Amino acid sequence: MGFLDIDNVTKSYGAVEVLHKVDIDVEEGEFLVLVGPSGCGKSTLLNMIAGLEGITSGEIRIKDRVMNGVHPSKRNIAMVFQSYALYPNMTVGQNITFGLEMHGTPKAERETAMKTVAQLLQIEHLLDRKPGQLSGGQRQRVAMGRALVRNPDVFLFDEPLSNLDAKLRVDMRIEIKKLHQRLGTTIVYVTHDQIEAMTLSTRIAVMYDGYVQQLGTPKEIYDSPANLFVATFMGSPAMNVLPVRLIERDGELHALVSAADGQERALRITHAPPAYAAYKDADVLLGIRPEAITDPEGADRNARNIQPFRNRVTVIEPAGADTFVTMTMSGKDCIARMRADADVKPGHDFDFAINMDKAVLFDPKTESRIA
Amino acid sequence: MAASTDTGVDLRTRLQTWLPKLVLSPSLAIMLVFVYGFIAFTIYLSFTDSRMLPSFGWVGWDNYDRLFRIREWNTAISNLAVFATLYIGISTLIGLSLAIFLDQKIRGEGVLRPIFLYPMALSFIVTGTAWKWFLDPAIGLENTMQLWGWESFSFTWIKDREMAIYTVVIAAVWQSSGFVMAMFLAGLRGIDNEILKAAQIDGASNWNLYRRIILPQLRPAFLSAFVILSHLAIKSYDLVIALTGGGPGNATALPATFMYSYTFTRNQMGIGAASAVIMLMTIAAIMVPYLYAELKEKK
Amino acid sequence: MAVASADTAIRTSRITRAFIYLFLLLFALFYLLPFGIMLVNSLKPLSEITGGNMIALPQDWTIAPWLSAWSTAQIGVEPTGLRPYFINSLVMAIPAVVLSTVVGALNGYVLTKWQFRGSTIIFGLLLFSCFIPFQIVLIPMARILGLLDIAGTTPGLILVHFVYGIGFTTLYFRNYYAAFPTELVRAAQIDGAGFFQIFWRIMLPSSGPIIAVSFIWQFTNIWNDFLFGASFASGGSAPMTVALNNLVNSSTGVREYNVHFAGAIMAAAPTLLVYIVAGRYFVRGLMAGSVKG
Numbered sequence: 001m002g003f004l005d006i007d008n009v010t011k012s013y014g015a016v017e018v019l020h021k022v023d024i025d026v027e028e029g030e031f032l033v034l035v036g037p038s039g040c041g042k043s044t045l046l047n048m049i050a051g052l053e054g055i056t057s058g059e060i061r062i063k064d065r066v067m068n069g070v071h072p073s074k075r076n077i078a079m080v081f082q083s084y085a086l087y088p089n090m091t092v093g094q095n096i097t098f099g100l101e102m103h104g105t106p107k108a109e110r111e112t113a114m115k116t117v118a119q120l121l122q123i124e125h126l127l128d129r130k131p132g133q134l135s136g137g138q139r140q141r142v143a144m145g146r147a148l149v150r151n152p153d154v155f156l157f158d159e160p161l162s163n164l165d166a167k168l169r170v171d172m173r174i175e176i177k178k179l180h181q182r183l184g185t186t187i188v189y190v191t192h193d194q195i196e197a198m199t200l201s202t203r204i205a206v207m208y209d210g211y212v213q214q215l216g217t218p219k220e221i222y223d224s225p226a227n228l229f230v231a232t233f234m235g236s237p238a239m240n241v242l243p244v245r246l247i248e249r250d251g252e253l254h255a256l257v258s259a260a261d262g263q264e265r266a267l268r269i270t271h272a273p274p275a276y277a278a279y280k281d282a283d284v285l286l287g288i289r290p291e292a293i294t295d296p297e298g299a300d301r302n303a304r305n306i307q308p309f310r311n312r313v314t315v316i317e318p319a320g321a322d323t324f325v326t327m328t329m330s331g332k333d334c335i336a337r338m339r340a341d342a343d344v345k346p347g348h349d350f351d352f353a354i355n356m357d358k359a360v361l362f363d364p365k366t367e368s369r370i371a
Numbered sequence: 372m373a374a375s376t377d378t379g380v381d382l383r384t385r386l387q388t389w390l391p392k393l394v395l396s397p398s399l400a401i402m403l404v405f406v407y408g409f410i411a412f413t414i415y416l417s418f419t420d421s422r423m424l425p426s427f428g429w430v431g432w433d434n435y436d437r438l439f440r441i442r443e444w445n446t447a448i449s450n451l452a453v454f455a456t457l458y459i460g461i462s463t464l465i466g467l468s469l470a471i472f473l474d475q476k477i478r479g480e481g482v483l484r485p486i487f488l489y490p491m492a493l494s495f496i497v498t499g500t501a502w503k504w505f506l507d508p509a510i511g512l513e514n515t516m517q518l519w520g521w522e523s524f525s526f527t528w529i530k531d532r533e534m535a536i537y538t539v540v541i542a543a544v545w546q547s548s549g550f551v552m553a554m555f556l557a558g559l560r561g562i563d564n565e566i567l568k569a570a571q572i573d574g575a576s577n578w579n580l581y582r583r584i585i586l587p588q589l590r591p592a593f594l595s596a597f598v599i600l601s602h603l604a605i606k607s608y609d610l611v612i613a614l615t616g617g618g619p620g621n622a623t624a625l626p627a628t629f630m631y632s633y634t635f636t637r638n639q640m641g642i643g644a645a646s647a648v649i650m651l652m653t654i655a656a657i658m659v660p661y662l663y664a665e666l667k668e669k670k
Numbered sequence: 671m672a673v674a675s676a677d678t679a680i681r682t683s684r685i686t687r688a689f690i691y692l693f694l695l696l697f698a699l700f701y702l703l704p705f706g707i708m709l710v711n712s713l714k715p716l717s718e719i720t721g722g723n724m725i726a727l728p729q730d731w732t733i734a735p736w737l738s739a740w741s742t743a744q745i746g747v748e749p750t751g752l753r754p755y756f757i758n759s760l761v762m763a764i765p766a767v768v769l770s771t772v773v774g775a776l777n778g779y780v781l782t783k784w785q786f787r788g789s790t791i792i793f794g795l796l797l798f799s800c801f802i803p804f805q806i807v808l809i810p811m812a813r814i815l816g817l818l819d820i821a822g823t824t825p826g827l828i829l830v831h832f833v834y835g836i837g838f839t840t841l842y843f844r845n846y847y848a849a850f851p852t853e854l855v856r857a858a859q860i861d862g863a864g865f866f867q868i869f870w871r872i873m874l875p876s877s878g879p880i881i882a883v884s885f886i887w888q889f890t891n892i893w894n895d896f897l898f899g900a901s902f903a904s905g906g907s908a909p910m911t912v913a914l915n916n917l918v919n920s921s922t923g924v925r926e927y928n929v930h931f932a933g934a935i936m937a938a939a940p941t942l943l944v945y946i947v948a949g950r951y952f953v954r955g956l957m958a959g960s961v962k963g
Contacts, residue, residue, distance in 0.1 A: 052856050071387070085857035089875035098871075099861035146857075284963030391784035394776050398836055399792055404874035405814075405833045406799040409807040416809060424814065445718035469697060472690045485949055486698045489672040492706075492896035493938050497912045500918050500934040501704040510720060518723045546941060548702065605804045613915055627897075630805045633900070640809060647805040657799045666794055 002027035002155055003186055004049070009058035011044055018211045021026060021046055021058070026154075026203075029184045035197035036207035037233070042190045043158060046209075050079050050156050062153055073102065078147035079156040082163060084139045086131035086146075093118075093127040096145045117149045120179075137168050142178070157189040160195065180343060194234045198222065207232045225360065227369040231287050237337075240293070242330040243364070245344040246279045253277075255286050255359070260312040260328040267356055270305040274359065275370050284370065285362040290324065292358040293336035295344070299353040309352045316344050327352070385640040417644035422530065422599065424642060434542055441619050447629040450536050455604035455627065457540045458547075463596055464545065466551025467589075473552070474559045484556075487549035494658065495546065499613020501528070502542040532622040537606075539623055542614055548601065551596050559585070560593035598661050605654050626650050671674050688851065703846060705938075712931035716809040735928035738775075739936060743929050746905065752933050754906065755913035757895055759940075762909055763822050766831035769872050773832075774839020774876065774884060779869050780846040781840070783855045793817055794842065800837040815902055822904035830902060831892045838891075839884045846880035847873065886948055891943045910937045 002025030009095045011019040026032050036043040047053040049060055051072035060067045065105060067075055079100075086095050097110040105113075118124045121141045125165060131139060139162065147155055159170045160176075177200055180187060191197055197204050198218045206213045206221060206229075214226035223240075224230035232238045244255040247266065253276055254266035267286075269276070293298075299306045314333075315326040320339065325344050327335045344350055361370045417435070437442050469487060473480055474635040490498065505511045506529040517526035528534035563586060570584045608627035615623040617632075626646055634643030711719055712735050714728040741751035745881065781793050811830060812821065820826035858868045897907040909918070914942045918930045 050856075050860060052859065072856075072860045077860065079860050081853040081856065081857060083851055083853050084853065085853035087854060087858070087872055091874075099860070099864070102862035102867065148859075388786070391780040394865075395780045395789070395792060398773060398777050398796065398840070401833055402795055402799055405807065405811070406802065410802070412810040413806050417939075425809065454897045469694065472694055474951060475687070477690070477694065480780060483694055483698055485801070485875055486701050489812070489942065489945060490701060490947070492890060492941045493705075493912075494896065494911050494941070496894075496896050497917050497934045498704075500914065500930060501708045503918075504930070505704050505707065505724075510927070511724060515724050527793075536820055538857040543703065545704065558708060602801055606805075608805075609911070612896070612900075613833065616919065625804070627805055631897075632807075644809060646801065647808070649808045650803040654803055658687070658798065661796055662794065662801075666790060666797075 002026050003030070003063060004019040004043070004053070004188070004199070005059070005061040005064075007061065009045070009060060009061045010056050011041070011048060011053065012056045015199040017210065019048075022212055024115045024205055024215060026188065026213065028186055029198055031180050031187045031189065031202045032199035033189045033191060033204045034207055035191055035194055035195040035204055035233075036213075037192060040207040041210045042192075042207045044157055046079075046158055046188060046190045051075055061218075065191045065256070069312065073099075075148075076153045077156055078152040079158065080147050080152045080160045082159040084131075084160075084163075086142055087364060088131055091128050091130055092123065092134070092145075093132065094141050095142060096127075096149050099146065099150050106224050113149050113151075117145045120148065121145050132301055135170060140164065141175075144176075148179075148183075153186065155185055155187045157187065157191075157256045159191055160189075162191070162193070176200060176243055178212050194236065198234070204234075206233060208233070223358070224289070224369065224371070225332055226369055228285065228362050229288075231360070231362070231369070232290075237287060237290050237324065237335045239287045239289050240334045240369070241330070241362070242288070242332050242334065243255065244280055244284060244330060246276065248280055253280070255284075255361075257309075257330045259287070260314075265309065267309070267354060267359075268305060269356060273371050279336070279361070279363075279370060283364055285364050285367075287362060288334075288354065289358055289368075290335045290337040292355040294336070294353050294355070295338055295342045296351055296353045298339045298342060300355050300357075303355045303357045305356045307354045307356050309354050311352060312343055312351055313346050313348055313350050316346055326352070376387070380491045393437055404637070412547065413644050417648045418643060421637040421640035421644065424447060430641070434641040438642050438649075440643070444622055444626075446621060447624040447626045450623060451605065451625050453536055454540055454543075454607070455601060458502045458543050458604050459542065459597060461544050462548045463553050464585055465540075465548040465594070466596065469548070469556035470559055470622055471530050471575060476571045484553075489554055490546045493546065494552055495607075495609035496613045498542055498546050499610050502538070502545070503614050506538050506541075513560050529615065530619060535619060535623045539611055543604075543607065545608055546610075547600065551600070553591060554592050554596050558589045562588050588655055594661070601657055602654055605650055611644040678774065686798045691858055708931045709935060712935060716924070716926055716928055724809035735926070736932040736936075738926070739917070739932035741930045742932065742949070743917055743926070744923070746920075747833045747917050748906075752908065752910065752917065752936055754802060755908055755910045756936065758824060758903075758907060758913075759910040762827045762831065763889055764837060766828045766892050767885055768963045769828075770888055771881060771884045773836055774841075775838040775843045775874070775881070776869070777836070777960075778843025778845075778954055779873055781844045782850070783852060783868075783873075784865070785816050787818055791854045793840070795839050796812055796837045800832065800841065804897055808897075821902065822907055824903075826908050827898060827907075828908065830898050831888075831895065835888050836894070838887060842884050843877075846877070846883075850876065882948060886944055893941050 006022055006025040006026075008025040009019065009022045010017060017321070018242055020046060022041075023225065024032070026126050034045060036042050036301065043222055045054060048055055049067075051070060055068050062075060062077070072199055073137060078153070086092075090098065093114055100110045114123075118127055121144060123138065123141050123145060126134060126138060126142065131142065134142065148338055155175075161172055164172060171195060179185075180200075189196075189200060198221075201218055204221050205215045205217065208229050209281060214221055214245055216224075216231045221230060221234055225234065228241065232241065242257060242258050247254050248265055249255050253269045253272050255264050255269060258264050293309075294300075296306075296308070311327045311329065313325055317324040317326075323338045323340055323344065325338055325342075327334050327336065329348075338344060362368065416425055418429060418431060418433075420426055420430050420433075473483065477483065500616075506526070507528045508514065508525075508530065513524060513526045529538045566584060567580065570580050575583065584600065607625055608625060611617055611623055611625055611628050617624045617628045626649065630643050630646045630650065633639040633646065707724055710725060711726060713731055713733065713859055713879060714722075715730055715732055715734070718726075718728060718730065739751060740753050743751050745752065745755065777796070781789055796814065815821040815826045815829070818826070818829075820829065854872055855868055858872050863871060893909075894911060895909070896911040899912040900915075905907060914933050918935050
């Protein structure tokens, strides 16, 4: 039993089911991020937790209390919206205390609570302003203040950073993380930005097409994606996915890939799980992250299985800290992530080093990870 | 929030889902009685032998049959055809021209715009009074021109059975064309300037720019103007009453004046009702598809 | 709309521009002339009108026609001037405007923020009522007013204008609230505000512009109405437009044109005033109602 139980919940509009049997237990103090492309059902799920949308079947419980049909204001939750949803006609102070006022909290208590929260978020000097006079970052703080002041069981965040510019977004991300570490509150956070998901969460639910594709810690999601969708959605640049043939050579499994010149090369696979054996001599999809392909000097020193791979460089993109190098592998564009000072030139051959410890295989039919 | 198939709903939420319907229901009831009930009643009356008061002897299509044999009704219908065509056509032409010209970064636009628009704030009765006198040969325009020495100047349309309907057109255009201008101006201001710049870089002349790029994008404004003007045309009553009183004779009778006089002064309520039904049907034929398209788009 | 800021990319030659200014000025004259001449002639003695040039300024300035139109002119059978009818129109228009605006605001709120199955159809039904020719309701309305015992009275006219104003006001508020962020309503729900609290504390304080539009539109329409006034008001309860028409078209005695003009300007004054004071809202309101449907 978790703190927030999402128990086999589905949502239908008429005959169309948009969420299929979602089952997530959130522990107290957890930071759960729902991530996925638009239309995946993540916002619908959040609205169902909030009580803004009904539940077609299944149950949502907070602290073991069934929430189905309970009015949003009676769930002891608070929500931060994408547009912040600050009441334009009220001052910042009134915005923060409106919820308390509606719940009949005495004025003196409201004032104290407001002061505490304002101090926490450093918005004391803004209390008498109207939302229209605030910058994006300030609005964001006020919206969080409005949520915090209620001291709710669960915080719900609906893409709270997507209206901010890039730099502010990073600042506010750290701010939110600090707040979570300090207050230890339970948070459900919706975003389509996989970096936000990775950096903020204690656990991530990757959603697509109304299904939870994978639920796990950021590390599990990143290193052992359950399927091709999760593998390519999480991480930037996306994981390289190459059609390869699995063969046995000298008693060990190898992935047979081709270089730009058409020459085939075998990449040895170490500590292969037993499930790989069934795919011997079959076509599979090899997934390898850009940072696992480097120049030989830049390769991970702790890695046990670095495979050399000479190939023609097609494009290089210097990005400051790293340089991204594109080559063609098994007929697909394949991105490698190099140190900025790696000596790479487009049109020339280059000795790549592939860290096969990090390689994962997918079944081309089911698109699930082979394990 | 369509939450109809959802499980277990508490009392407050249930009350909150009923309140909106409760709030809307008086308006719905009023509409059902005062609009749709009344329409049904009038339609029913148009099939009865009502004269001075409603009576309920069923006469079938008799009233419609007689209606279309009354000379005044046929005059009213053909007047409406002439009036509506010219009124819509000229108002659109003037409104569009004014809007296009005003949109050329005109100095003093802020002064001109209210001048073009103010007539629509006036009652048709006031408009009618002003134009009635302005067009009166004895003291108005004709008289003034003759006093200025143009002895042969003659403008007697308002007294002329053949021409009087055109004076109604003049006054109506005077009142509404500024409004049409406002609609087109809003449409013009809504066009993306980058498209215009792109077209100029492509080498389009001003003429081609308007004909090929801008006017096609004003389609919604054309449609709205047409719908609203035709609706106003079919309803026109006050202006004719104030300007010509339907005369000379009944040369400027319109369906609206016909309906009023048959129902309330000539005690032919059945025929009056039948004429109102015809008016409703004409407007519905224009409005229903328009509203349907608008609502569907919005959904 | 129509803030003179649009940076049109179109360039025109000097000759074309001269032509454009000429065209615009001619039309400005066309729009100003009838009303302007009416104003000038309302300040002349009758003899200068019948014997003289309508465009000439008065040789003998007088406000006697205005005084006569206001308090002594013969309206129907009584020499009361237009004053009582002016008051009738005010007493009729103000409650009808307020009532229809309040109801329209609530309807618009429900139709955008609390949609339920069938609410679009209800909106369609309300919307269609804006466009019916009122001739279709004249006969049954006369009966109902008789049954309610308010035939020929100002309360009767208030009812009529209220009923047939709901469609327009609902349309305005619906279009306005449709653009009002729904997230605000959701936030307020989570904060624990109920249906009316959200309306009163969140929606209404932000509704200033559309309330102005609704007031202006309804006031203009109701003040300028003639058909309902002529059909459902009798004698002393007639509104200004009907009284003006009676004044202008009375067949007895000399036609006192100057008095007619003064009366017509009086009848136009309130709506013109509203238009001058709040014209920008007025246009915007018409656009909201007509273009967006």
